[in-house]
Amino acid sequence: MKVTLEQIDELRNRVNVTYEEAKSTLEKNDGDLIKSIIELEKGKGTRGNEKNRRGEGFTSFANRLLQLRFSVKNKNENTLINVPLVLVLVTFVMAFWVVIFGLILAVLTSCKIKVFRDKNSVNINGIKRNMKETVEKIKVKSEEIIKEDAEIKEEKYYESDDMENEIIIE
Known part of the structure; x- marks a missing residue:
């Protein structure tokens, strides 16, 4: 069967596809x-x-990346640093010498350096959920403020109208 241009156009209008x-x-x-x-x-x-x-x-990749932690403990097993590995890598890129100096200092003072996976760390879904909740709270609060501001302006408008219509004769 031969297909007409009208049929093709109709199909393209209904479903977003190429000719x-x-x-x-x-x-x-x-x-x-x-x-x-x-x-x-x-x-x-x-x-x-x-x-x-x-x-x-x-x-899932971001969650696995956020689970990686970098930890430095001294001889007495007291934790000196316990941060996400991503933070160490970003610091390494931005301040190369600071990270190198810190690692050399840790090795010279006999600290234990450990990279491990923390199962109880922050995940992307939790961050997304928290951000959505925060945005929703901000939207609700801003709508309340705008509504209150409009009511105040309306009250001031009516008060100023009353003042303009008064004639005082002494």
């Missing part, structure tokens, strides 16, 4: 618009899931 994808899907489904829409939406659903999996991959 080539729309034409081949319509030809495959003998010009049936509904079957073509369903097929393309199913295909998009799987692509969306792939993107979602990639996002989960980044989140």
Whole structure:
């Protein structure tokens, strides 16, 4: 069956695809618009899931990266430094000599340097959740402030109107 340009345009309007994808899907489904829409939406659903999996991959990578800790303990097993390894790496990039000096000092004073995975560390999902809650609180509070400000301005407007309409004769 021959597919018309109108059919392709209609399919492209309903499902965000290229002309080539729309034409081949319509030809495959003998010009049936509904079957073509369903097929393309199913295909998009799987692509969306792939993107979602990639996002989960980044989140799990970031979580694993945040679990790595850098610890320095002295001879008496007192913890001198216990920070995320990411912080040490960023400091290393920005202030190379400071990190090198600190490591040499730790080795000379017989400190134990340890890089380990902390299962109870901060994770990305917790950070996202905290940020969403904070943003929501800020939105609610700012709406309250704006509403109160509008009420105050309205009251002042009516008060000033009353003053302008008064005529005082002594």
